[in-house]
Amino acid sequence: MAAKPSSATPSKRKKKQLPLDSKRPKISKTKSKDKEKKKKKKNSGGNTLIDSTKIREKKNVTESTEAAENDGNYGVQLATASLQLRFFVHQYQSANGVQLSSLELESLKDTCILDLCEGPAQDISNLGQHIKVAFGPSWKEVLCEKHVQEGKVDPGNPAVLVISLSALRSLELLRELRPLTKECHAAKLFSKHMKIEEQVSLLKSRVNIACGTPTRIKKLIDMEALGLSRLAVIVLDMHTDVKGYSLFTLPQVRDEFWDLYKSHFHHRLLEGNFRIGLYGQVPANSKTKMRKTDS
Structure with missing residues (x-):
């Protein structure tokens, strides 16, 4: 008589036939949700960090810009009369390799400078407005009248002389x-x-306003065709050309200007006969090196 199969055998075989996936531990839904939350929190934290960094950077740039403007170190600025005078004296000494005497420096006061920064913004379209402000209530009589007045207004003697880089x-x-x-x-x-x-x-x-380049201006003065008896304001145009050169930096023009200035303007400026206005943006920090005086 054959033996009966054990009742445990089928159950064991059944277990062996179970798919392999069923043996893997199940991950609870709670743990899965926790992982998703951590991931979102991590991403959110990263974005927050980036945003806050950008805000700080923008704030720092703004603050540094404002501080630089207040300290006068922002590359270029519309300078006060005092800063304009300092810049002009530095340019004169550097370009000519000279040192002004203490007596000359005492004579060069802020009143020698036409403080253009106190008027409207310095733009070529309102240069006339600045000049009108410089002459006050009498601007129309000085700048617009066309008749020569014997003993008062001689021909060929402008009240305003504008000196520029080029024609x-x-x-x-x-x-x-x-x-x-x-x-x-x-x-x-x-x-x-x-x-x-x-x-x-x-x-x-009669000439009230004249404008030109240093070489031709000097030549006409030397010929006694251009007079200086009425000259009250000299405007030095600070415009830079496409190559970045200005009246004070283009080598040939710079030398011609200082030749004109030394010959006809320097002593008159020391005596307080007229004022100089630097029209445009004046470099806040000039690093022009002093040239040695020619032997």
Whole structure:
């Protein structure tokens, strides 16, 4: 008689036939949710960190910009009369390799500078407005009248002289001064398309405003065609060209300007006969090196 199969055998076989996945430990839904929360929290924390960093960086840039502007170290600025004078004296000494005497420095006071930064913003379109402010209530009589007045207004003696980097820049400045020069035309004192004989002829009439380049201005003064008896304001145009050069940095023009200044303006400025205005942005920190005086 055959033996009966054990009742345990089928159950064991059944267990062996179970799929392998069923033996893997089940991850509870709670743990899965916790992992998802941690992941979201991590991502959220990262974004928060990035956002806060950006905010701090923006704040630091703003604060540093404001501090630099307040300290006068922001590259360029619309300087006060005191800073303009300091810059101008530094440029004079550096370009010419000289040191002004204590007597000369005492004579060069803030009153020698036309403080253009106190008026409207310095833009080429309102240069005329600045000049009007400089002459006060009498601006119309000084700048717009066209008749020569014997003993008071001699021909060829402008009240305002604008010195610029080039002929093209001079034309731009003169274009913006047209409201002041309708009755009495401004004198164009540059060599481009202008013969010096023509300019000498034009200077035989009354001139209130003249604008040009250093070389031609000096030549006309030396010829006694351009007079300085009425000169009250010299505007030095601080405009930089496409190559970054200005009246004080373009080598040839810079030398021509200082030659003109030393010959005809320096002693008159020390005596307080006129004021100088630096029109445009004045570098806050000038690093021009002193040149050795030629032997």
